[in-house]
Amino acid sequence: MSKKLDPVTQAIRIQTPRTSQKEHSTPLYLTSSFIFEEAETMRAAFADESDDNIYSRFSNPNVDEFIAKMCALEGAEAGFATSTGMSAIFSSMFALLKQGDHLLSCSSVFGSTYTLVTKYLQRYGIESTLVPAGDNAAWEAAVRPNTKMVYLETPTNPQLELIDLEWVGQFAKKHQLILNVDNCFATPLLQRPIDFGADLVVHSATKWIDGQGRVLGGVIVGRADLINEIYLFCRNTGPSLSPFNAWILSKSLETLDVRMQRHCENALHLAQALQKNPHVSWVKYPFLPNHPQYEIAKRQMSAGGGVFCIELKGGLAAGRRFLDALELLSVTANLGDARSIASHPASTTHSKLSDAERQAVGITPGLIRISAGLEKATDILADIEQALEKSAF
Numbered sequence: 001m002s003k004k005l006d007p008v009t010q011a012i013r014i015q016t017p018r019t020s021q022k023e024h025s026t027p028l029y030l031t032s033s034f035i036f037e038e039a040e041t042m043r044a045a046f047a048d049e050s051d052d053n054i055y056s057r058f059s060n061p062n063v064d065e066f067i068a069k070m071c072a073l074e075g076a077e078a079g080f081a082t083s084t085g086m087s088a089i090f091s092s093m094f095a096l097l098k099q100g101d102h103l104l105s106c107s108s109v110f111g112s113t114y115t116l117v118t119k120y121l122q123r124y125g126i127e128s129t130l131v132p133a134g135d136n137a138a139w140e141a142a143v144r145p146n147t148k149m150v151y152l153e154t155p156t157n158p159q160l161e162l163i164d165l166e167w168v169g170q171f172a173k174k175h176q177l178i179l180n181v182d183n184c185f186a187t188p189l190l191q192r193p194i195d196f197g198a199d200l201v202v203h204s205a206t207k208w209i210d211g212q213g214r215v216l217g218g219v220i221v222g223r224a225d226l227i228n229e230i231y232l233f234c235r236n237t238g239p240s241l242s243p244f245n246a247w248i249l250s251k252s253l254e255t256l257d258v259r260m261q262r263h264c265e266n267a268l269h270l271a272q273a274l275q276k277n278p279h280v281s282w283v284k285y286p287f288l289p290n291h292p293q294y295e296i297a298k299r300q301m302s303a304g305g306g307v308f309c310i311e312l313k314g315g316l317a318a319g320r321r322f323l324d325a326l327e328l329l330s331v332t333a334n335l336g337d338a339r340s341i342a343s344h345p346a347s348t349t350h351s352k353l354s355d356a357e358r359q360a361v362g363i364t365p366g367l368i369r370i371s372a373g374l375e376k377a378t379d380i381l382a383d384i385e386q387a388l389e390k391s392a393f
């Protein structure tokens with residue numbers, strides 16, 4: 001086709017070449033290795049002189065289809081898909097950083113990313129500094145001669161803090177740092193970090209990309225030279241995505257655009273309605289005007305995403321009672337599912353922190369994180385409202 005297709009169309013139409021069966025949908029290539037009919041073609045494949053598949057730890061048609069769609073959506077040159085979001089994040093750091101390098105990261109990042117940065121990087125002699133999301137002066141002050149990478153999430157999980165991507169893109173360019181952005185919460189349908197100068201984008205495909213809570217997966221896309229380093233690291237260390245999970249995720253991308261529209265509509269509607277609820281002290285959502293970084297959200301995101309937070313007036317005890325009172329919403333650790341999900345960070349993911357530590361990272365006692373599903377908004381709201389009634393003191 002002569003005209004370049006929109007990324008949304010590409011996410012539906014990019015497809016592995018058909019087999020002799022002329023199937024309409026991509027079949028599942030459950031094979032660990034690939035055959036060579038001649039010694040010469042096998043030699044050429046190993047010498048990187050051809051793109052022939054060799055072994056599914058290196059590449060596989062289902063995995064390649066998923067990567068090609070993600071590159072189209074994010075506007076990236078190249079990519080590599082991994083078994084989980086964490087193996088994508090881990091690989092993007094360990095493939096590119098070495099002993100003596102320094103990493104700058106925002107202080108509110110996903111829990112396992114926090115542990116990776118603060119505990120494991122330093123074991124290998126990689127230094128790191130955690131910087132508060134919105135404090136531009138602190139980012140400038142934290143740069144050292146050996147700083148090599150900036151790593152961040154926006155919006156952050158679960159505090160929903162934002163980083164100004166335009167500002168951080170210029171900051172990274174000025175200091176010649178690799179800008180690596182976890183775009184899990186926004187997805188490329190709402191925000192494309194590469195348009196703001198990001199060199200790499202990582203994803204937990206487990207969340208909105210799968211969108212139905214079935215499989216784990218991750219992906220790294222970005223500059224071809226960096227992705228090649230990451231590819232060589234992964235090819236030899238083995239965090240590759242399975243063909244089955246890639247098949248699911250590629251299929252999921254066909255509906256990402258329409259799903260995200262409904263998730264965002266539902267989240268905004270629920271957030272607005274709950275602002276008026278007498279048992280809720282505040283609601284936080286990037287597209288509510290009371291969000292401290294509302295202006296930034298409007299500039300860099302096309303919608304507010306599927307996650308919002310509410311603070312219950314009754315604090316910690318009300319938070320626990322709220323979970324017990326829910327009838328429709330699922331109480332589970334995941335997010336980005338067709339089914340709406342509620343969680344209470346203070347009594348679960350952040351329960352090991354002291355009160356002061358929780359306060360410092362913005363986890364208030366009555367904080368409930370809600371991932372808006374695809375159910376009818378009226379049903380989700382009715383369940384949240386009846387649970388708020390029951391959990392109030």
Ligand SMILES: *Cc1c(COP(=O)(O)O)cnc(C)c1O
Nearest residue numbers: 084085086110157184204206217
């Ligand atoms: C869930 C999540 C991850 C980790 O992804 P897994 O697929 O669970 O390994 C990373 N970043 C963010 C923002 C997440 O929400």
